Amino acid sequence: MAAPLELSCWGGGWGLPSVHSESLVVMKYNADYELSAKQGADTLAYIALLEEKLLPAVLHTFWVESENYFTVTKPWFASRIPFPLSLILPGRMSKGALNRILLTRGEPPHYHLCEVEAQIYRDAKECLNLLSNRLGTSQFFFGDTPSTLDAYVFGFLAPLYKVRFPKVQLQEHLKQLSNLCRFCDDILDSYFRLSLGGISPAGQEMVDANLQKLTQLVNKESNLIEKMDDNLRQSPQLPPRKLPTLKLTPAEEESNSLRLSP
Template sequence: MASSMELNCWGGDWGLPSVHVECLVVMAYARFSGAPLKVNVIDNSWRVLRGHMPLLISDDSVISQPAKILDFLRKQKYNADYELSLKEGADTLAYIALLEEKLHPAVLHTFWVETDNYYSVTKPWFASRIPFPLSWYLPRKMSGEALNRILLTKGGPPFYSLTEVEGQIYRDAKECLNLLSNRLGTSPFYFGNTPTTLDAFVFGFLAPLYKVQFPKVQLQDHLKQLPNLCRFCDDILSCYFRTNLSGPSPAGQDTVDANLQKLTQLVNKESNLIEKMDDNLRKSPQHPPRKLTSLKLSTPGEGNSSQNRLSP
């Protein structure tokens, strides 16, 4: 097991631990799996020169890209998917591919290409966290890379103009949001009561769209019409990132949160074991069936006490 693991990532705002999609994916997965990452937030730091964020540093290893970072964490025995079946594992890969193909281009466009959003929100926010003189150059470079990525994946026939491409990527994104909403239904997470890799990816893509205050919000408006996806984001933020919502934590709070995550995972394992034992008891005439109280996350409209419920 790695002796230490540090994650360089973009910081947060608007109640988010990070406003960057890929950083959020890794941060959420680390919380779900209990991986003890030391998070180094890029804030006027020259660490931004070390590569694209997020960046995991462990001993002599430097790893970028969420998929590679998550694979590394699994090899260190921090696996949020250990209870998934082969079919659920295949579904995870399929939905992640859907997010990359259908939703990611629209997220990039919303942040980096849409003129009003870029000049009033995205560029000022990132520039304020990048040291001079990189603050003049790097946001423009990131914007150009986002546009090139969109055109590379969506700019072929029959969509030749940027306007046609924009129309198509937002249609695809809304269709993707509808599919994610239908798949989630009323469940707290995509595979029941325990968050997995898929939940980390969905949260990473949706939370910035949901929370960042943009002047042009057509995709955000569509997301807010899907209350189960909004509830999904709110519950993960309240259960796994509470210290980020209430400001800097007091000394020792990070240790308490890490212990709480491990306790939550233990409760989930015990709950699954009890459910299996209960199934066996139901088959015996000497033991009448009993109903277990299931752990669940908050639903819209519940009181403040709902935030005390933990149910990964």
């Protein structure tokens, strides 16, 4: 019998079982066996809306916004990746997020990054408003039982809601939508209480202090590696030295062959 598959997910922080949206989506949710055909179609439509309108802003908040990336995202992910990949992978993930945003949203008339940023945040706020109106006063999007859509929405919203960013443009808008915040709190309390455990205020302060120290260390190491790389690139490259070749006369070749023969 084949061994059961095991899914590895990014770890937690800030009161979340994971700060990675896709990890949160798959960790715990009920099947859609009670949904009607129309509700199943609505699920697919809202998931497409999340990926088109909200995902670019989530990627930008975590990976492209400079202050958020260097003070929160990069140190957190680097602390969970073995050295020396911890110095390489966060930067690659940041570039990948930026490329994805520009490839999907950088078409005319938005040619410049600042224009793209303004548009993706407008779209994200509109998406949050639509989700808030759809949820209303219900506990979940399709009644009293969580579905795939609830898992997707929670996976996108919970990191925005809980992670302590210095730049909080989208986070502030989310916190004004009280039913979406209550939705995240209810799922955390109902489905992730055992995996989280309580963190006291003093413990949270220690976590924040350690994160700040880790931020300084990772940034210092990254700057050192970048400086070494720049020095190597700027150092003069000497052309390969050509070794002189000796050309023997026919008489010398015959003498050497006689000397080597038994």
